[in-house]
Amino acid sequence: MGNEMGNEMGHETPETQLEVQPLLSAIDLCKSYGGLRAVDRVSIQVPSGSITGLIGPNGAGKTTLFNLLCNFAHPDSGQVTFDGAPIHTLPSHQISQKGLVRTFQVARVLSRLSVMENMLLAAQHQTGEKFWNVWFRPGQTQKEERQQREYASEILASVGLSAMAQSYAGALSGGQRKLLEIARALMVRPKMILLDEPAAGVNPTLINQICEHITQWNQAGITFLIIEHNMDVIMSLCDRVWVLAEGQNLASGTPIEIQQDPLVLKAYLGQ
Ligand SMILES: Nc1ncnc2c1ncn2[C@@H]1O[C@H](COP(=O)(O)OP(=O)(O)O)[C@@H](O)[C@H]1O
Ligand SMILES: [Mg+2]
Numbered sequence: 001m002g003n004e005m006g007n008e009m010g011h012e013t014p015e016t017q018l019e020v021q022p023l024l025s026a027i028d029l030c031k032s033y034g035g036l037r038a039v040d041r042v043s044i045q046v047p048s049g050s051i052t053g054l055i056g057p058n059g060a061g062k063t064t065l066f067n068l069l070c071n072f073a074h075p076d077s078g079q080v081t082f083d084g085a086p087i088h089t090l091p092s093h094q095i096s097q098k099g100l101v102r103t104f105q106v107a108r109v110l111s112r113l114s115v116m117e118n119m120l121l122a123a124q125h126q127t128g129e130k131f132w133n134v135w136f137r138p139g140q141t142q143k144e145e146r147q148q149r150e151y152a153s154e155i156l157a158s159v160g161l162s163a164m165a166q167s168y169a170g171a172l173s174g175g176q177r178k179l180l181e182i183a184r185a186l187m188v189r190p191k192m193i194l195l196d197e198p199a200a201g202v203n204p205t206l207i208n209q210i211c212e213h214i215t216q217w218n219q220a221g222i223t224f225l226i227i228e229h230n231m232d233v234i235m236s237l238c239d240r241v242w243v244l245a246e247g248q249n250l251a252s253g254t255p256i257e258i259q260q261d262p263l264v265l266k267a268y269l270g271q
Pocket of ligand 1: 038
């Protein structure tokens with residue numbers, strides 16, 4: 001009897017651990033620029049399937065943390081684990097192939113290319129397409145491109161950018177560029193997207209649309225970590241929020257807990 005219980009419990013423990021293991025986990029990340037500790041022993045966890053927020057005053061280290069999570073900047077120390085494996089030693093394109101992608105605070109769309117070309121380029125980078133495939137397997141390459149075009153058209157339709165597919169990306173409004181950036185991120189069928197201020201400089205109507213899309217994509221299985229100053233966006237979307245201040249962890253909790261946390265208020269009001 002005692003033995004059976006022991007077996008059962010022995011069985012349960014690892015399963016429970018698997019369930020609670022976050023999709024993304026950063027431990028003790030550090031990054032200095034000269035004498036400035038932009039990110040100073042920061043740890044965060046993002047549960048699979050969540051929409052998690054990352055907030056903090058300007059200069060708190062939020063964007064630098066994103067850079068470290070995707071290895072756009074190399075951490076001085078610390079670890080990043082994604083989907084059960086360490087990623088902080090991998091180059092960014094391999095991190096994206098594993099299903100972790102990001103957008104930028106200032107959207108990085110290619111203005112002189114069409115919206116559709118921007119989409120296809122994102123997919124091409126992902127597959128690591130070999131140029132000799134074009135010579136030796138032309139049929140395969142054409143088929144893949146056709147499939148990618150169809151997938152891109154579907155995504156553009158879902159974000160209301162179909163009519164702009166052949167326009168220069170430079171002709172899009174600020175809000176539409178943000179949408180295009182997220183749409184490009186979706187081309188690689190990611191498990192998780194890091195969004196750096198998706199609502200910044202976007203008009204209120206489009207902000208609502210972006211929030212609705214994020215909710216839909218989340219329901220389809222994509223996990224999000226979102227940096228955002230717009231507290232309505234954070235409050236309405238996020239399950240959990242992490243707060244950074246002066247390069248360090250300050251707090252984490254539900255949006256309501258964070259809103260009422262005296263430490264957080266103090267950091268924002270600079271008292
Ligand atoms: N490449 C860099 N070189 C020098 N300093 C940087 C660099 N990137 C960020 N910083 C500094 O690190 C701090 C955190 O910046 P950042 O991560 O952009 O903050 P946030 O996104 O929270 O506003 C700031 O003081 C910023 O000036
Ligand atoms: Mg920033």
